[in-house]
Structures are given as structure tokens and as C-alpha cells.
Amino acid sequence: MSAGVVGPPAAAASSSRPPHRLSDRVRAERKLAFYLVAPAVIVMIAVTAYPIIATIVLSLQKASLDEPGKNTFIGLDNYGYVFTAHLFWMDLIHTAVITVVSVSIELVLGMLLALAMHRVIFARGLLRSIALVPYAIVAVVAAYAWQYSWSLDNGGWIPRLLGLSGDPLSHQFGTYVAIIFTEVWKNTPYMALLLLAGLSLVPDELLEAAKVDGASAWQRFTKITLPLMKPAILVALLFRTLDAFRIFDVIYIFSQGANNTATLSQLSYSTLLERLNLGLGSAVSVVLFLIVGLIAFVFIKGFGAAANPGIETN
């Protein structure tokens, strides 16, 4: 789970262009800043850069844990195998389907939940606390809870409730539904929080004025609230989409990718640590990383989602 934050305000970016000659004070401030920031940045880059670079290097080799010490350089061949593999494209489609469907549902439900959290005054704290439970629960626990609820073999209550005769988890569609359901349950609160931030910024006076003018609730929502929330919605979509695309825990617990529900993360993990094929598995990892970067790029440049949606703090 990611707990990224709706962006910090774009304040404190005072100088747009450094003056020709920096004053002593500015220089001292920058020096202090450097010493304060450097340790964190260095550690951050060190712990992330090594694995990233090593993954890229491994992806260019034929490397297997079955034959340690016999790595050979083969250039981009692994990528060729990945992109020509039927399984890769199928898993990509699975990942995309799960991402799109679950994020869409989360958006709608999250918006409703955000509205509820915003409007409800009575026991507001209680509502928010309970609504946050799915967010705070360990992903593995959530996965087991829902798997035991959906699986007929394990005595789940959902198949009985729906009057199903077969085990939903024994075929692809049923497993998809259960996985998406779990994802939506787990992440709607987080989506709701991100949307709530944007909701809080819609000025009440505007809505009151519109009500006085005779606008219906629906009109007020679509013509005032939504447009003003656009930056928050985009940020929420960005975070949730990137999160959903990396889905791993839930799939692993539900099915380990059986029933044709494997995702790219699952594919990468199984190639690396079950088939012990480090070269090929690293190539899949790099491709996954690039796709995630691409999605972020599309959101930021294409839809204008900003890490700093200009939210002011009072």
C-alpha cells in the first residue's frame, strides 16, 4: 500500500532566478540546507539505485540461480523473449483489467465515502476511524479474510449468500471478481481520503449561492464540486493507478496467479524466485518499472496531474 500524500503547497519557492552574486546569508543557508538534506538523499539514492542498476544489469545477462557463477552477457535478448511471450501480454492484460476496473470502482465509491465523511457530523470521528480500518489492515490479512469469504472449499459465506453452486475461486472470472472486490475494499478509504482533501476546499459559500439560485444537488455536484476537485481527483487517480498496477499481495494469497489471473508483478516474482531465472525475471521487472513510469508520465504530462495541486493550508 502506498500512503503518498496530496502534495505540499507550492509555497516557499521564493526565488525564481538566483541573483548574480549570492549574498553571504543566502550562501550560508544553502550550505546548511545541503548538510541537512544530503544524508537523507544519499541514503535514498543508495538503497534504491543499487537494486535498480543491478536489475538492469542482470536483465542483460543469461543468469540462473541453478547455475551460479555462469552468467553470460546477451544484450537485449531477454527483452526479446519477454515481448514475444504470449504469457507476458496476457499478464499485462490481466494487470490492466484489474487496475482499470478496481480504480474506477474505487473512484465512485471513494467519492461517495468522501462525501459521507465530509457531511456526517454525528460521530464523525467514529465513522472516519472505522472507514480507515481497511486501509490500516495488513494487505495479507485482508486477502485471507476475503479469500476465506469467497472460497466455497473453505466454507466462505459469500457463495452461500449468492446461492452459487460452484466455487467462484475455481475459475478465472470468479477469481477476478473476488480479487477486484478485495482491492476495492482495501483501497477505497485511501481514495476517499485523497478526495476528501479536495472536497474540503470547495467553498461552501459557492454551493450555498448555487442552492439559492435553484441548482439541484446533482447540478451543484457536477458543475461546481467536481470541476473544483479536478486536481485532487487526478492526484488520487495517479496514486491509486500506480498502486493497483503493482498489485502483488492479494494475487499471491488468492491464487498465486493460477486460473489465469497472474499479473506482471506475479510473473516477475515467479520467474525470479521460483524458476530462479534471474536474467529473464529482471527483464520483466524492468519492463514493469518502465510501464509504471509511463503511466505516471501520462498522468502528469497528459492529464496535468500535479504532485503539488496547489492546495493551500490555512
Place this chain on the structure above:
Amino acid sequence: MRRVGAVLGGLAIAVALAACGSSGKGPVTVNWYVFPEPSGSFAKAAADCSAASGGKYKIAINFLSNASDQQRQTLVQRLAAGDPSIDILAMDVDWTAEFASAGWIRPWTGANAAAASKGVLPGPLKTATYNGRLWAAPINSNTEILWYRKDLVPTPPKTWGQMIDDAIKLAKEGKPHYIEEQGAKYEGLVVWFNSLVDSAGGGIIGPNGKVIVGPSTKVAAQIMKRLATTAAADPGLNTSQEGPGNNVFDAGNAAFEINYPFVWSGTQSTAPSIFKHMGYAPFPAVVPGTSPKVSIGGYNLGVSSHSQHPQLAFDAVKCLIAPQNQIRDAVKGGLAPVLASIYDEPSFEKAYPFHALIKAQLQDYGIRPQTPAYQDVTLAIQDTLQPASAIDPNNIVSKLRDEIKTALKGDSLL
């Protein structure tokens, strides 16, 4: 002078005592990692062998997961990381080549090898061998035979063709008629396929590692497809594994079942009314008149290359596979023994009325390809053959050959 002598004498005694004390530290713990054997027979074997070692070692039994895949996963992760706390590991028979080639287990040589292979049936012994050397000590084996409903089928079929015909006939008569086989996308499917191919006189990978997929594959594929597309097939064939398949038989809906000996005591306790009519016969042949070669399963005990006490580990294994332990494993735990002599033991014969069938299939055996890339090969086979109803016998040979060749090179995503 005398006092100096006394002090020196006292010192000498003290040093001697200290030396004795340090060598009598207590038995060394030898860690045995194995699947969770439910009857407790393995645990008893470990305790008995520890006691019999005269204080030299104590076998600590550690249980892995139920599922073979997960067992391998856990072991591989730790062996590849050089974990020194694994001494003895229970290896599924198809892991031998991979583990040996990767250098994770020690070879058995000289007296150890002689002790581990003495009296062992040819099939199990072959599974523990790779490239002419012995890499593990067989502890138990497994093979599938035909179980059938005596009340529906007076004489058991001798070939697959016959069995499917019998099932279709029963279907027409409106009687229970399913043939339970393992058709899910997992190792059980490969066991089915490999048994058919070996029984048809062919093979998948030859002794020199070359892919020898040929006409026997087509024959095997045709049988699988025929089973999957006629009335003989259980609609749940594509997700059927050993346990669920037996449940269908216990429920009375199947006439035939290809499965392991565990079903005998299983059906006896769960479905006595069905058990009354339960008969057993050899695995059906593929070529009429030629006895089948059924792919054997089971476990072998290996000694880790990173073990800190290899000699003690070898000794412990030699005790764990001793006849008295194997007999108890068989009678209490339902695990078929690997020693030929046990098949003549009265207590074993009583618990295993079909013991002659099992022994014959372990002597004239089929075996899955022994290659270090077996993990990839089995995934490639599962990919190509599942679901069985979608097999196209006309292009299966070339398709499988290509898939396995790619898998052997390690270039495919599976």
C-alpha cells in the same frame, strides 16, 4: 618440592577434566526438513534414530509446507543462499537433477552409496541418480494404479482404449461412468502425460539431454484428448487433482480412477458403501500386450552441501531409511517403501493388498525427464497440454518439441 608437585598434579588433572568436559558437549542437532507427514511415522523415525545414535546426533524434524511446489521454493531459497542450518532435505523425485547440478546437495559415494542403494527397487533408485552418480537416498515411492467399481465393471479394462470404451458404454446405460484423472494445470498432469508416453514406448527427453518427442507423444495426446472430449470425462477434469478426483469417486459418480494408494484407506473411511465395490488393477496399457511404464513419484533424502555435519547427516539418513522405519512409514503412513524385501512382509501385505501391483510398477517403471531444467520443462508441458480437451493431436508433436527445446534453453516465460 612436594607442594609444587601437588599443585602441578592438580593443574594437570584440572586440564584433563576440562578437555573431557568440552568433548562431551552433547549430541549435535541434525536438521531434517520434510513435508508434514501426518501419521507421525517420520517423527518416530527421527526420535528412534536419535536414540540409536548413542548420543552422537539428534535429528530435529522441521516441517515444510504441504504443497510440493512450496517445499521446493522454501528449500531453494535457503540452499541458494548457503543456509548452513539445513542438513537433511526430503526431495521430491523430480528435483534430483536440478539440485545436483546447482551444487546444493552432496553426492553419495563409497560405503554410503552402497548402504543407500542396497535392496532398493530400480525405479526409486533411478530417481535418485543423475549423471551416473547417486545424489540422495530413496525413502519412499509412489505410483498410480487403476481403481474401479467392481459392481459396474466385472473385469477391469487392460488398455486405455478399452477403459474409455467401457466408460462410454456405462454412460449410455445411464450408470456412473466418469474416469477420474488429474487434468488440472499442475504436476499431476505431467505425470499422466509422461506415463502415457513412456507406456507408448517413447520418451520426452533422452539420456543425453536431447528432446526426443516423437510419435509416442501423439499417441499419448490422442488418448488424453479422447478422454477429455467423450462422455468418459468428468466435467471438472480441468481442475481435477488427486484429492478432489477421489472425492468424486467416493461420492459414487465415477466408475474408474487413476490415483495413488492413499485412496484405499481414504475411501475405506469416508465412503464404506463405495469401498465395498472398490477393486484395483494395474495402470492400463497404451499398447495392447505391452505392460505400461507408470511415472513414479516419492521422496529421496539428500544431504545439503552447506551442512556443517555432513558425515552425521549421512549416518542419520542411513538410519531413517532402515527397513523397520520404512515398514512403519508404509503401514501407518501409507507411503510405499523402496526396499524390495518389504513387499514380502506380512504386515505390509495386509495393509497393502495391491502390493504386487505397486512392486511391479516400481520394477518396470516410468520416470519423468531428469534434467536440471525440469521446473521449466514441466511448466512448458503443462502449458501445451492444458486443457486436455483443446489438444490438437496433429500438431502436438512439433508444438511440444519446440516448447521443451525453448524451456531447456531457459528463454521462455512460463
Place this chain on the structure above:
Amino acid sequence: MSVKARQRSGWSLAFVVVIVASLVPVFWLLMLSLKTPASATDGSFIPHHWTLDNYRDIFNQSVFTAALRNSIGIGLIATTLAVLLASSAAYAIARLDFPHKQTILAVALMVTLFPQVSLVGPLYNLWRQIGLFNTWLGLIIPYLTFALPLAIFVLSTFFREIPWELEQAAQIDGATPFQAFTKVIAPLAMPGLATTFIIVFLICWNDFVFAISLTATNAAMTVPAAIAQFPGVSQFTQPIGDIAAAAIVVTIPVMVLVLLFQRRIVAGLTAGAVKG
């Protein structure tokens, strides 16, 4: 019914729906954890036969207690390291002016969105060669990859809200810089630090991918990985009762934390835009 009353009952209904939906799976796990192994799969919501055996079971096995120890220890250490390093960086970002500030924040944000699975391969490969496989340090280092940037991001948001002028005001009133810092600024910073600590700790507590790839035994395996690898009682059944009991034990403290700190957590995750 009047419009106002209808609206109110509408939102109350929503209230109930949210509460039920959020708690149903937790309730189901609780029920499962109290069922006997024989009745675990009978599908009834309320157990016919109650038992506390599952809880006794998991605490008797060393697997779970060791996993708890590992999760708490590794989580605390990783979070403390991350918050310490992040505090100085966040202080600079919030108080000082220097170039590339937004870049650093953007980079930190991007790093948190990195697919962890992509890091697992080379980490496992390196750890097994230098002996960090299955060790606390072997998990703490990868945890920093997401804990540190997240802490930087959340802390800098909190620190931005601190009215730093108060420090100067205190000094004008005669306090030494040290007094001004400890008596004025530090108390204002504590809520932000505490919230960041909680949020980051929850993320570390949650990790699954790194735990299953880089640990294997009681020495370092954390709770999520241990639950997923509970040895089965027999060859064919899943230890549902044990898993459910472990899940409840792990979830209760988390739920308590959330209940107590709901307001702060919401504030932290929404950059303080939402008031409790």
C-alpha cells in the same frame, strides 16, 4: 418526511453501510478464529463450537511469536532510521530556501511508487552472497527504499505548517535559541513526527514482497510472510483457524492505533487540508 430528515436518514444509512462494509471481513476472521478445526469450513457465520485453541496454537509455535518480534523490531528500527534522516531533510525543505527543492520532493514521491517486486531479484542475489539473507539488516535496508522518501514527503508537509516565526518571537522575548527550539518548536513538531512515525511504521508492518523473498526462518521472517507460510496440520487442509487467529492478533493493535490517531492520520495523509 421533510427534505432535511430524508437527507439525514440518507446519510445515516450511508454511515451504517460504511461501518458494516468495513468491518464484515474482520468479523468473519474473528469468527473463523474461534471455530474448531473440524467446523472451520462449515460456512456458518457464528461458530457452532467455540474454541480458543487456535490462539493457544499460534502462541505455542515459535513461528508466530518470532514473527511478531521480527516485525516489531525491524519495523521500529527502519521507521526510526527513516524518520531521523527525514527530519533533517524536512526541516531544511520547510524552513530554508535552496534550489531543486521541488525536484527532491518529486524524486521522493516517485521512489515510493516504485514497484517493489522489481527490486527483489538483485537484492536476493546480493544478500545471499554477502550473508544478509534472512537477517534483520537484510530487511531494514530495503524497507528504507519506501520508508525514507515517504517520511520525507509527509514530514515536510507537516513542518511547513509550523509557524516558525514563533521561534523568533520567543527569542525576542529573551529565550536562547536552544530554549526557543525545545520549548516552542519541538512541541509543535511532535504531532507531525508522531504521525509520520505511525504512517511509516504501518507501511513497514504491511510489507509482504520483501519479507517472503528475503527471509526464510524465525530469525527474520515477519508476520505477513509467516502467516502465509503456516505449516498445515495435515496434507490436504489449510490451517484456516490458525491463520485467522494470527490475522486477528495482528489486526487488533492496528485498529486501536487507527481509532486513537484517526484525526492525525487523516491530517497527515491529506496534507493537513482536512480538519478533524
